[in-house]
Amino acid sequence: MESPTLVAALRQAVPADRVVDDPAVVESYLQDHAEWAEYGRAVAVVRPRSTGEVQAVVRLAGERGVPVVPRGAGTGLSGGANALDGCVVISFEAMDAVLEIDRAERLAVVQPGVVNNDLRAVCAEQGLWYPPDPASAPWSTIGGNVATNAGGLCCVKYGVTRDYVLELEVVTGRGDVVRLGRRTAKGVAGYDLCGLMVGSEGTLGVITEVTVRLRPQREPERTIAGYFDSVVAAGEAVSAVTASGVIPSALELVDRHCLEAVDAWKNMGLSTEANVVLLGRVDTPGHAGEEEARTVLRCFEDAGASWAALSTDEQEAEALFDARRLAYPALERLGPVLTEDVCVPRALVPEMLARIEKAATAHDTLIANIAHAGDGNLHPLLITPIGDEAARLRAQAAFEDIISDAIELGGTVTGEHGIGLLKRNGLRGEVSAEVLDMHRAVKTALDPLGILNPGKVFV
Amino acid sequence: MESPTLVAALRQAVPADRVVDDPAVVESYLQDHAEWAEYGRAVAVVRPRSTGEVQAVVRLAGERGVPVVPRGAGTGLSGGANALDGCVVISFEAMDAVLEIDRAERLAVVQPGVVNNDLRAVCAEQGLWYPPDPASAPWSTIGGNVATNAGGLCCVKYGVTRDYVLELEVVTGRGDVVRLGRRTAKGVAGYDLCGLMVGSEGTLGVITEVTVRLRPQREPERTIAGYFDSVVAAGEAVSAVTASGVIPSALELVDRHCLEAVDAWKNMGLSTEANVVLLGRVDTPGHAGEEEARTVLRCFEDAGASWAALSTDEQEAEALFDARRLAYPALERLGPVLTEDVCVPRALVPEMLARIEKAATAHDTLIANIAHAGDGNLHPLLITPIGDEAARLRAQAAFEDIISDAIELGGTVTGEHGIGLLKRNGLRGEVSAEVLDMHRAVKTALDPLGILNPGKVFV
Numbered sequence: 001m002e003s004p005t006l007v008a009a010l011r012q013a014v015p016a017d018r019v020v021d022d023p024a025v026v027e028s029y030l031q032d033h034a035e036w037a038e039y040g041r042a043v044a045v046v047r048p049r050s051t052g053e054v055q056a057v058v059r060l061a062g063e064r065g066v067p068v069v070p071r072g073a074g075t076g077l078s079g080g081a082n083a084l085d086g087c088v089v090i091s092f093e094a095m096d097a098v099l100e101i102d103r104a105e106r107l108a109v110v111q112p113g114v115v116n117n118d119l120r121a122v123c124a125e126q127g128l129w130y131p132p133d134p135a136s137a138p139w140s141t142i143g144g145n146v147a148t149n150a151g152g153l154c155c156v157k158y159g160v161t162r163d164y165v166l167e168l169e170v171v172t173g174r175g176d177v178v179r180l181g182r183r184t185a186k187g188v189a190g191y192d193l194c195g196l197m198v199g200s201e202g203t204l205g206v207i208t209e210v211t212v213r214l215r216p217q218r219e220p221e222r223t224i225a226g227y228f229d230s231v232v233a234a235g236e237a238v239s240a241v242t243a244s245g246v247i248p249s250a251l252e253l254v255d256r257h258c259l260e261a262v263d264a265w266k267n268m269g270l271s272t273e274a275n276v277v278l279l280g281r282v283d284t285p286g287h288a289g290e291e292e293a294r295t296v297l298r299c300f301e302d303a304g305a306s307w308a309a310l311s312t313d314e315q316e317a318e319a320l321f322d323a324r325r326l327a328y329p330a331l332e333r334l335g336p337v338l339t340e341d342v343c344v345p346r347a348l349v350p351e352m353l354a355r356i357e358k359a360a361t362a363h364d365t366l367i368a369n370i371a372h373a374g375d376g377n378l379h380p381l382l383i384t385p386i387g388d389e390a391a392r393l394r395a396q397a398a399f400e401d402i403i404s405d406a407i408e409l410g411g412t413v414t415g416e417h418g419i420g421l422l423k424r425n426g427l428r429g430e431v432s433a434e435v436l437d438m439h440r441a442v443k444t445a446l447d448p449l450g451i452l453n454p455g456k457v458f459v
Numbered sequence: 460m461e462s463p464t465l466v467a468a469l470r471q472a473v474p475a476d477r478v479v480d481d482p483a484v485v486e487s488y489l490q491d492h493a494e495w496a497e498y499g500r501a502v503a504v505v506r507p508r509s510t511g512e513v514q515a516v517v518r519l520a521g522e523r524g525v526p527v528v529p530r531g532a533g534t535g536l537s538g539g540a541n542a543l544d545g546c547v548v549i550s551f552e553a554m555d556a557v558l559e560i561d562r563a564e565r566l567a568v569v570q571p572g573v574v575n576n577d578l579r580a581v582c583a584e585q586g587l588w589y590p591p592d593p594a595s596a597p598w599s600t601i602g603g604n605v606a607t608n609a610g611g612l613c614c615v616k617y618g619v620t621r622d623y624v625l626e627l628e629v630v631t632g633r634g635d636v637v638r639l640g641r642r643t644a645k646g647v648a649g650y651d652l653c654g655l656m657v658g659s660e661g662t663l664g665v666i667t668e669v670t671v672r673l674r675p676q677r678e679p680e681r682t683i684a685g686y687f688d689s690v691v692a693a694g695e696a697v698s699a700v701t702a703s704g705v706i707p708s709a710l711e712l713v714d715r716h717c718l719e720a721v722d723a724w725k726n727m728g729l730s731t732e733a734n735v736v737l738l739g740r741v742d743t744p745g746h747a748g749e750e751e752a753r754t755v756l757r758c759f760e761d762a763g764a765s766w767a768a769l770s771t772d773e774q775e776a777e778a779l780f781d782a783r784r785l786a787y788p789a790l791e792r793l794g795p796v797l798t799e800d801v802c803v804p805r806a807l808v809p810e811m812l813a814r815i816e817k818a819a820t821a822h823d824t825l826i827a828n829i830a831h832a833g834d835g836n837l838h839p840l841l842i843t844p845i846g847d848e849a850a851r852l853r854a855q856a857a858f859e860d861i862i863s864d865a866i867e868l869g870g871t872v873t874g875e876h877g878i879g880l881l882k883r884n885g886l887r888g889e890v891s892a893e894v895l896d897m898h899r900a901v902k903t904a905l906d907p908l909g910i911l912n913p914g915k916v917f918v
Contacts, residue, residue, distance in 0.1 A: 104698060104806040127704065149647045160645060162654075163622065176893040184802045185834040186619060187871035188608045188658050189878055189889050190916060191898055195621070195654045199647050216704035239563060245586065245675035286747035343643040347563040375644040412646035419648060430648050434635040438905060439650055445900035457649060 006066060007044050010088065013056040018094075020045040029071060029091060030083040035338040036396070037079025037421045042069070045089045051169060051177055051208040054090060058206060059175035061088055062449050069453050070202040072112065072144025075136040077339050078420025080148060080201040080456055090206060092143050098122050099209070106214045107166060107183060112143025112207050116150075119212075128214040131158040134416070135325065143207050149199030151416030153250040156374035157283075158215075160416065162198040169209035170197055173447030183211055196442075201418050202453035204446045219285040221249055222293040223317035226300035226308035227274030231255065231357075231369075234276040235350030237303035238373045241280065242346055244299055246292045250281040251374030255353070258327035258368045258381075265330045270323060274306065278373065279320055327370050331381050334366070335388075340380040340399065342406035343415030349376055355405040356380045363398035365391070377415035403429065419457045427458060465525060466503050469547065472515040477553075479504040488530060488550060489542040494797040495855070496538025496880045501528070504548045510628060510636055510667040513549060517665060518634035520547055521908050528912050529661040531571065531603025534595040536798050537879025539607060539660040539915055549665060551602050557581050558668070565673045566625060566642060571602025571666050575609075578671075587673040590617040593875070594784065602666050608658030610875030612709040615833035616742070617674075619875065621657040628668035629656055632906030642670055655901075660877050661912035663905045678744040680708055681752040682776035685759035685767040686733030690714065690816075690828075693735040694809030696762035697832045700739065701805055703758055705751045709740040710833030714812070717786035717827045717840075724789045729782055732766065737832065738779055786829050790840050793825070794847075799839040799858065801865035802874030808832055814864040815839045822857035824850070836874035862888065878916045886917060 004012070010019045020026060021044045029045045031037070043066070048054045061068045067087040074081055083089055092113035100109040103126055110119055116130075116137040123130050133152035134140055140150070146168070150161045167181035181187075181194030197205050228234040234253055241248060259271035270277065278300060282292040293310050300308040311317040331337050344352045353369060356378070360367040371378040380402055384391045403413050403426045413419075413426030428436065439458050444450075463471070469478045479485060480503045488504045490496070502525070507513045520527045526546040533540055542548055551572035559568040562585055569578055575589075575596040582589050592611035593599055599609070605627070609620045626640035640646075640653030656664050687693040693712055700707060718730035729736065737759060741751040752769050759767040770776040790796050803811045812828060815837070819826040830837040839861055843850045862872050862885045872878075872885030887895065898917050903909075 104701060105804050106701065149651075151645055151647075155645060159622075160647075162651065163618075172893070172897070174893075178891060178893050178897065180894065182871050183869055184804060184836075184871050184874070186610055186614060186802050186831075186836050186874040188610075188619075188875055189871045189873050189882070189886050190894070191659055191663070191901060192608075192621065192651075192654050192657065193894070193897055193901070195651050198651065200650055204650070216706065242563060242565065247675065284747070285743070286745060286750070288743070288745035288747050291745070343645050345564050345643060372645075377643075377645050410642055412641050412643050412648045414648050415643070415645040416647055423648070427648050432637060434631070434633075434637050435639065435649070435652070438631065438637065438652055441904035442650060442652070442901060445904035446897060 006064065009060055010044055010046060010057065013060045014046065014048060014053040018047050018049065018053060020047065029089045032074045032076035032079060032081040034077050034079040034420060034422055035336045037082055039082035040085035040087065042083040042087050042089045045091055047091050047094045049094050051171070054206055054208050055171050055175060055177055057088060057090055058171045061451050062175050065449065066451065067454050068206065068451050070147065070206045072141035072147070073139045075140040076144065076148060076420060077341070077417040078422045080418050080420035082421060084455065092141060101126055101128065103128065105183065107211055108214055109209065109211045110142050112141060112210060114142045116140050116142060116145055123214055124217060127217045129217045130164065130212060130214055132161045132164055142210050146198050146207055146210055147200065147202050148418040151377065153252060153372065156251055156372065157247045157249045162195055164212045165194060165198050165210060166213050167211035168194050168197055168207055170205035170207055172205050173449055173452050199418070201420060201457050203443060203457055204452065206452065218283050219289065220314065221281040221283045222289060223311040223320065224280040224293055224296045224300065224308070225311060225320050226278040226305040228276040228278065228305055231276050231353040232350045233304040234278050235353065237278055237300045237305065238349055239347050240299035240303055241296055241374065244295050246282065246295050248280045248296060248374055249283040250279065252279045252324050253369065253371040253373040254324050254327055255369040257366065258331065258370055261330035261334065261368065262323050262326045265333060266326060268323060279324060324370060327368065328381065331368055331383055335383050335385045338382040338395065338399065340382065340402055341414045341417040342402060342411055343375065343377040344406055344409045344411030346376040348409045349373055349378065352378055352406065352409055356402055359398040359401040362401070363394040365395045365398045367398065375415065421456060424458060465523065468519055469503055469505060469516065472519045473505065473507060473512040477506050477508065477512060479506065488548045491533045491535035491538060491540040493536050493538040493879060493881055494795045496541055498541035499544035499546065501542040501546050501548045504550055506550050506553045508553050510630070513665055513667050514630050514634060514636055516547060516549055517630045520910050521634050524908065525910065526913050527665065527910050529606065529665045531600035531606070532598045534599040535603065535607060535879060536800065536876040537881045539877050539879035541880060543914065551600060560585055560587065562587065564642065566670055567673055568668065568670045569601050571600060571669060573601045575599050575601060575604055582673055583676060586676045588676045589623065589671060589673055591620045591623055601669050605657050605666055605669055606659065606661050607877040610836065612711065612831065615710055615831065616706045616708045621654055623671045624653060624657050624669060625672050626670035627653050627656055627666055629664035629666055631664050632908055632911050660879060660916050662902060662916055663911065665911065677742050678748065679773065680740040680742045681748060682770040682779065683739040683752055683755045683759065683767070684770060684779050685737040685764040687735040687737065687764055690735050690812040691809045692763040693737050694812070696737055696759045696764065697808055698806050699758035699762055700755055700833065703754050705741065705754050707739045707755060707833055708742040709738065711738045711783050712828065712830040712832040713783050713786055714828040716825065717790065717829055720789035720793065720827065721782050721785045724792060725785060727782060738783060783829060786827065787840065790827055790842055794842050794844045797841040797854065797858065799841065799861055800873045800876040801861060801870055802834065802836040803865055803868045803870030805835040807868045808835055808837065811837055811865065811868055815861055818857040818860040822853040824854045824857045826857065834874065880915060883917060
């Protein structure tokens with residue numbers, strides 16, 4: 001008797017309506033938002049409704065040696081969720097329930113498909129706050145955030161996704177359902193396998209439930225804006241803020257290419273006034289917060305801001321942050337945008353920006369910059385006109401230069417987006433051969449059949 | 460030709476004066492501070508002065524299949540640093556240099572033998588702060604703190620050791636020297652092998668250098684003290700503080716057995732006034748901090764404190780915390796003390812304390828309690844008269860009950876001390892067989908020869 005096709009077997013393993021093989025629908029699950037990253041043809045997309053269904057899919061995949069690619073909202077920027085030839089994509093859109101909010105313990109238990117902003121909204125109703133705030137928060141899911149250890153604007157003060165993950169339910173490469181971590185505030189029983197899963201980009205386990213630590217809702221933030229003539233001056237302002245002892249709740253940089261693109265689209269008039277905009281925020285309550293805001297303002301002024309002000313108006317402050325948020329779509333109007341994600345020591349932000357500028361010139365590529373400057377996490381945005389293959393090759397050369405420069409400056413090739421497919425060369429440049437061997441050993445230990453998102457992060 | 464003895468081979472591998480085999484000296488390196496934990500006979504103690512020397516020892520151990528036991532100050536409370544028969548102990552007392560303090564990046568690079576308080580002192584000179592503050596801080600080393608993921612009093616607000624470890628240099632089980640993690644504020648390149656090393660109790664690698672994240676020096680803390688008639692009332696106060704949204708910088712509980720022992724020794728008169736003392740601290744600056752202190756005070760009063768006050772006097776506040784610090788030595792005057800370390804959901808602190816009381820009665824054992832109450836991390840202190848074997852067996856039965864109870868309440872068997880030897884049964888009770896298998900797989904992947912502190916944490 002011939003064994004059933006993979007699709008037929010999937011429809012036996014889980015309720016048949018979970019399994020999609022209509023090519024037109026499958027097509028929409030093959031890529032994330034990473035420009036340039038290759039992707040393969042999935043045999044099917046499964047949209048499970050329970051951990052048991054996920055386990056059934058992973059077990060079947062294990063029996064058949066079929067790759068499994070877990071997928072959140074597909075907003076990733078490194079190709080981590082891109083399909084592989086012959087794979088099954090597991091999409092978590094139907095596992096989107098907030099299972100529990102515990103005010104006394106300040107934690108939430110959610111299914112992986114919950115959208116980041118939706119969790120934040122539910123928490124806010126209870127006076128609680130889930131800090132990690134990637135720019136993709138309106139669309140990206142907690143499962144995807146965990147898989148990539150997502151960052152965001154408030155990391156500079158509040159840390160990244162890993163800092164908030166208490167416990168995970170995971171389907172392992174062996175098809176077991178395990179719980180890693182714990183619900184208590186502290187705990188050191190055994191290895192931190194929960195933390196190891198965070199940021200492993202689907203290569204060590206398939207996340208089916210997430211318990212996150214919450215904070216009390218915070219005070220409204222105060223915003224400080226500064227216009228600078230040069231990235232060097234802006235960089236000095238960032239260093240001055242760090243040296244001042246104030247830990248801002250955001251410290252963002254937007255360069256003139258972004259300002260021009262936003263102006264061209266929304267006519268905000270920013271680019272006529274500044275080459276670089278810095279946006280700082282502080283959320284320390286009361287008078288101490290006022291003091292901190294004034295300190296940040298003084299750092300901006302002392303570093304030579306051509307204009308700087310403390311915004312007392314919530315709407316005005318939001319408008320400035322809108323300009324930051326609009327940078328990406330404004331640039332996309334000019335052509336496909338590849339978002340880079342290097343992170344360097346804070347003090348080297350001006351040096352790194354100078355090197356990015358050099359790469360732009362050397363390879364005749366338009367590169368705009370937004371940056372989580374307070375973290376040293378830069379997002380050079382490489383723009384290529386649609387269909388211009390030569391421009392694309394030049395941009396790829398610039399991309400490689402930027403990665404090498406970041407490593408040379410003691411930085412990392414990815415601050416928050418992950419390695420996925422795009423940065424595998426970068427990882428090889430960043431860590432030693434022995435460390436890559438440790439990665440392979442851990443991967444083989446936890447995914448002995450090699451079915452979990454194989455070929456992502458490293459080969 | 461016969462191969463040289465292990466000691467002779469060690470003296471060829473590293474400068475001969477690093478290797479100690481004088482039995483009287485070796486004897487002093489065989490145990491940590493865990494009562495009841497077994498220990499074996501080490502063949503030699505090596506006190507290396509460089510990473511290269513550590514590597515040479517690990518390589519030799521690998522060639523000969525000899526266990527290696529890394530050791531900080533030996534202040535551990537779970538037997539994690541206890542010697543194994545035939546092992547080589549690597550003691551880091553001579554690798555105690557602070558290599559770098561970078562104010563701009565707010566980080567420090569240290570050798571593993573640096574004492575926690577010494578690092579804190581060096582940081583303070585530069586206006587910086589290394590938060591993790593285990594009670595052992597005057598003696599314990601950063602290497603040991605990292606190996607056990609040490610906690611402390613300020614964890615409730617500032618997190619544990621893992622939250623501060625940016626980068627590690629490690630000698631692996633294969634004898635390679637690797638760098639894991641990074642110096643940048645953020646980074647997601649590859650698996651979090653750095654975080655995996657933290658808390659692995661010497662079983663996955665030997666730490667030879669540690670880069671830690673620092674914070675700006677904080678404002679002086681405000682102290683709120685409360686006396687309560689019952690642990691239930693004190694527990695309600697803790698829950699009320701959590702619900703209030705204030706995150707205290709410490710929230711400690713001391714029970715009447717401790718108060719009596721301190722009184723018997725120092726005659727502070729505490730036990731005539733309270734059954735339970737709660738000590739809260741807040742460090743938010745300025746007026747907002749005053750508000751927070753008043754909120755904590757109100758929580759204490761509303762929960763029925765018989766007396767509660769905001770201490771405006773630094774010395775008075777220190778005296779209260781002294782009583783907490785004195786609890787342990789005061790109890791040791793009564794006999795050997797086994798320090799337990801369970802951690803439960805915050806709201807279940809009163810229930811857990813009640814169960815501890817029950818175990819004390821059921822097994823006729825004196826059990827005193829200090830607790831990081833704000834974290835739900837309890838330290839029942841089991842006291843047995845010297846030489847009373849029957850009492851010791853009863854205490855061990857009480858210890859097993861406490862572990863089972865913590866697991867039953869959704870807690871963990873160790874909040875900050877580690878599994879070591881004492882809690883291996885506890886770990887088996889806490890995590891599933893599949894999760895233990897994952898531990899074994901990771902251990903085998905990273906220490907294929909099985910030479911790194913074998914038999915600790917799990918078998």
